[in-house]
Amino acid sequence: MNDYDAIVVGAGNAGLTAAATLQRAGVRTLLLERHNVPGGCGTSFRRGRFEFEVALHQLSGVGVDGQPMSLREGLFTQLGIEDKLEFVQEHDLYRAVVPGELDVTLPADWDGAIAALEDQFPGNRDRVAKFFDLLKTITFWQIAAMRGMPAEQIDPVLFRYGLRSVRSVLDEFFDDDRIKLALGMYWTYLGQPPSKLLFQDLALTLFAYLEFKPWHVRGGSQAMSTAILDSFLGAGGEVRFNTGVAAILAQDGRVLGVRLDDGTEITAPEVVSNASLPTTYGMLRGIDLPDAVRTDLASRRIGVSGFVLHMGLDATPAELGFTTSTTFVNRDTDDDRTYESWRSLEAARGICVSSYDVAPIGFAPSGATHVSLMTLQYADIWRGIDPADYARAKFAYAETLLDLCETVTPGIRDAIEEVDVATPLTMMRYLGHPGGAIYGYDQDAAEGWLFRNSERETHVPGLHLAGSWAGIGGFQPTLEAGARVARRLLRRTAA
Ligand SMILES: Cc1cc2nc3c(=O)[nH]c(=O)nc-3n(C[C@H](O)[C@H](O)[C@H](O)COP(=O)(O)OP(=O)(O)OC[C@H]3O[C@@H](n4cnc5c(N)ncnc54)[C@H](O)[C@@H]3O)c2cc1C
Known part of the structure; x- marks a missing residue:
């Protein structure tokens, strides 16, 4: 007798929706997460009197009243959480700025x-x-x-x-x-x-x-992650936080269960992994890595991570000069050069500024504003920095994001009450992904849905992959991927 019918490794978006979908269909599911909260990227943390959103800038898939889209009408309804979430609409796509050249709000x-x-x-x-x-x-x-x-x-x-x-x-x-x-x-x-x-x-x-339309969630992405976890627990699911999976065990050519970091072994005939593909396949024990997987992994490039400056500001969005929730500020129109700069520590050339109180999500106290500045970045440059120099380097680089931001919100530095900085190494530490990649592999043509489908075929019976590394990154794609993988598993086991 197996300990569980299914084990889900990782409580990111896809891990959560996979676990909830399985458990609600009557599959006895154990969800294992190394961190102490659910959500993976979809989480938040507190500094002083502010809560900081980690990742969600603009949620797609919600839709408007009378024209609901797949998350609101489909997934969240299936999980019984559509009434537990309050969506906050952003009325603009974004303001795009190149100082001195362009300033347009769409x-x-x-x-x-x-x-x-x-x-x-x-x-x-x-x-x-x-x-x-x-x-x-x-x-x-x-x-x-x-x-x-x-x-x-x-x-x-x-x-x-x-x-x-x-x-x-x-x-x-x-x-x-x-x-x-x-x-x-x-x-x-x-x-x-x-x-x-x-x-x-x-x-x-x-x-x-x-x-x-683009949306925020009141209570941030953490509210969404917590609601999905509640749906899972409400259906009788079991979760263990602070619990890393060290190995995925196989025997006689199929999955047998997992071994935890502390050596405990837990059995289940189906394992869904929300961890990265290199991590997942690297954890396989008791089976040779299929050639098809080896060839596939060798041809892929670890994707981009992010650098984020989170700020709690003692001023309202209007006082700071924010007119939209989302503002992109680029130094010039040379996108190729901006992309190249993600591999260096040269001053940030393009940032996404998210002001979470133009349409408030409830993370800043009255009269204050929560803002994040983000640029994408590959992790390698941070790996080479001496640990003794890390704090200085990250705050020095954060200043360059602030310099760009000041071109649209002059004086923003004077309103700073709380700050925190996340580098690609932070993403690596909290997600456990190679390169701290936030969308999985580089999302170029070779990774397109036309050419690859890692989610559909793992070549290891009983192993299932769900999340950004097995498909498309981002909130809507990963939330939907977890449920899709779970439904496929249910169909296969019913057949
Ligand atoms: C700063 C930032 C900004 C972003 N902005 C946006 C945005 O505006 N819009 C958008 O759509 N997307 C955005 N994204 C991307 C989006 O958040 C991610 O692509 C998506 O959340 C990834 O979900 P996932 O299901 O792949 O799991 P992940 O969030 O990658 O989580 C994986 C989970 O697995 C756990 N895990 C890994 N290995 C193990 C193990 N061995 N044992 C136990 N647990 C393990 C990790 O701890 C983690 O909780 C952003 C991401 C970041 C970081």
Whole structure:
């Protein structure tokens, strides 16, 4: 008799939704998490009188009243938590700024975004409208293809445009680099510059936020993680925090259970891993790593991590000069150079500024503001820093993010009451992922859903992969991935 029917390793988004989906279907599930709180990236922490959101800048997949989207209407309803979460709408996509060159705010609304761009760059209305039409068409056919529509039934426009780089499509539509920058700004959420990012990936992201709006959650992403955990526990699930898994055990060609850091062994015929792929396969014992897995892992690149300056500010968003929840500030329009700078400690060239009190999520006391400044970064540069120099280096680098922020909110330094800084090493420490990668592998063309599907086939019976490393990173994709993997497991075991 096995100790459990299933074990889930890791309580990030995908681990949580996998565990809750399994347990609610009657599968006796044990959830094991190395950290002391649920959520992985989806968490928060306290400094002084502020709570700091760790990761969630803009949640997709919620949708508006009368047009709910897959998270609100689907997953959260299935888990019985739709009424336990309060979603806070951001009315703008973002403000995009290049000091002295560009300052445009795009409303989260197709017509509003066209009007805002026409206002700043007269004579481009038709081009932007046509670009948005293409974006909607590409998204429609991409979703049809993802859902399994045969290639011969897909409109060839998807193949003509979807696999081209964002840069080449923007170049086809626009002459002015500033419009290209304003429309391509979400590349920093996807971790690849417009010269490498597939147009279909940007199209899906822009479509998701323009059609279904960007959202925050009251109580932050931690509220979401806690609600999913409660759904799991309410169905009879069992969780152990401060409990790392050291090995995934196999025997006779299939999974047998796990061994914890303290040596305890727990049996279950199904193990779902929310840990990274290199960690998961590296933990396998009692079975040779299948060649297909070895070849696959050797061809992939560890993705980008992040550097975040969290601040509690003793002033209101209006006093500080914030007009939108999300502001992107770039030093110039050279995105390739900005991407290259993620491998160095040169002064930050582009930041995402999240002001969590323009549409308050409840983390700052009245009259105060919680703001985070973030740039993506690869971990290698931090690994080389002498531990004795680490604190100085991280605060020195954080100053460069503040310098960029001061171009839109002059005097913000004077309002600082609390600060904390997270580097890629912080992400590594709290997530246990190689490179502290926050979206899994680099999300370039070779990682696209057309070419790889690590989630569907592990080549090890009883082992299942759920999360950013097995598919697409980000909140909505990983929340949905966990439930999808659990449903597939349920179908297989029922068959
Ligand atoms: C600063 C930051 C900003 C971000 N901004 C956004 C955003 O605005 N929008 C968006 O969509 N996405 C954003 N992301 C990305 C998004 O948060 C992640 O892609 C997503 O949350 C990853 O979820 P996951 O299910 O893959 O699990 P993860 O969050 O990666 O969690 C994995 C969990 O597994 C646990 N674990 C690992 N190994 C073991 C082990 N051996 N034993 C036990 N437990 C283990 C870890 O402790 C962790 O809790 C951001 C991320 C960060 C860090």
